[in-house]
Amino acid sequence: MEDTAIEEAEVSGPAEFAPALIATHPQGNSVAVAIGPELRVFDLKAGSPVLSSDDCGDRSHSDAIRAICFSVSGAFFASAGDDKLVKVWKTDSWCCIRTITSEKRVSAVAISNDGLYVTFADKFGVVWLVTLGEDGADQVSVDKKPVSILGHYCSIITGMKFSPDGRFIATADRDFKIRVTLFPKNPLKGAHEIQSFCLGHTDFVSCIAFTSTSENQSFLISGGGDSTVRLWDYVNGCLLDTCQVRDKMGEFLEPNETDDSSLSITDICPSNDGSLVAVAIQSFNGVMLLACDIVGKKLSFLKVITMEKSYIPTSLSSSFSSELLWTVMGASNMPNQASSQLLTRLRIIPCFQKDLLSSENGPVILEDSELPHGEKLLLALQGSLDIAKQEEVLASVLAALKVSMHKMLVKKHYSEERREQRKRGRNDKKIKN
């Protein structure tokens, strides 16, 4: 029974499904949205969309972008995805300064805190590193080749982040694991010393984020397919607290939506002061806010911000300079989806700070007209101004989101019979090259 359901899903290809992503410049200079192969950037300072240019004459993205990030300084931006390309951009001019070709599809990308290295993870679970250097042109070609620095044994890496002090690189995978590795001074020789494993998730880990407090303390937060958000002392690999999302979600969801497979955590985003964590959940039209008590080492439910029924965020981001929580909804690579339909929907929650949130009125969601640069921004990032008119597109995105996020990452289980059948039907042995 279950197998047939999975089989059908395989045909329609949920593994190919790609959620829209959002990233904001740490100083709030710009905001980037990725949907399918498209990268949409808006310059918040100038108030105009950015025409990014592929200076080096390399290929531009041709398949779904799976990961985007800004460097800590904001000087660089990296994008990578299913087309096996990792592109590094300079954010002052939005020129692509480097295009790296990976052997496999790329699932995660990060830039080291000093801005010297870009790391990316491929579908085999191997993390590669390239030197950025000051001027791409001066580099010897040998330096440009990616070197593998660590690996999760054949498990897709779902998230990769550098710790705030730059000492560690954390990688999360589909096999429930988070690995925290010392990032050496000379990473070209590999990152071999593991500081800790953060183990506790009982399904795939979908997202990780570091929070830092004014006392220079820092913690790791993770979300997963087991519908939990967890707080970690990552230096010692200790689980400090677990927040079970299901307990809080009951009243907001349909009864058939309350199992783990529809409550997977899609994304998490800590506030600048580390006191708040915003959580996006697969089937929930809104954002859940958790209070992160660093002293008491507790993660507790604060409130939910419900949005319109047709809006389920797929990605969250906040920048250091403003108190805005940016959210985006969208999906590409869905069956029967034309490339002209690469629409996203953007929503912003202001006052993403604990003391501001606790005020009487509570948080509101900005109206489209209240957004910074209003219509110009929406047109650039959403792909259409009046997205409400595109109801049909939106509805199909919504339906896909509700089921696909979990299916994309969950380990498939087959009955013994089915497994034997699949073994017989495997095609990697038949194809001769």
Next chain:
Amino acid sequence: MTRTNGANGGGDGQQQASAAGKLPRKRFYRARAHSNPLSDSHFPVPVSPDEVDLSQHYPRYFPADKGGEGEEPPPRIRFADVGCGFGGLLVGLSPLFPDTLMIGMELRDKVTEYVKERILALRASNPGHYDNISVVRTNSMKYIPNYFRKAQITKMFFLFPDPHFKEKNHRRRVISMQLLDEYAYVMEVGGIIYTITDVEELGEWMRSCLEKHPLFEAILEEEINADPVVKLLSTATEESQKVARNGGQTFHAIFRRISLQEE
């Protein structure tokens, strides 16, 4: 060959026999020589080392009525035989280190069943012995950190691993730069990693991986010769006996876990 229950291997009759001290017979535990370490696993894996129930593995060391407060902390597994096969090394090591908990890790379920029965039989016929060895069915290339804490292991064994000759399949080898990171993580500084094979190419591969890895250093030949464990590598296991019978050569690489030197 990833059957979830091993009942079709030995069967209940065998279990009773081993409880009575009769050694299990290999002919009832036929298994393929190789198993794909890359395939998704369908057996239970502990979420973290805290969930590993040692009392099931070593009942004598974890009596049910432990009312002791302020006692010394419970013992931990110190030796790991990765890909233990039919368990020859464990059985050989057990009397040499009677107070050290050791575990064999094996991916093939029928073979694991065999080792389980073998240990039970040995315990039954030699009361007070072989209580410090056990076996678990797992994929140690994927789940080592789920079983052991950081710096817990003092000796790790990789005896006659699958050679995986084809270059395409090199990533299936149990010794690689990437996997050595994980082995180094569970090993304490000063711990020793033992590898041996009868395949020269694999021997060179394992040695070069260990030489390149910054967390391991080669052990001097004199020290190796003085180590009583080393003799067992080429005599204790079923695989090594087969090699010896056929007059084959063996190649070992024995290295020590060191702490990282940042230059």
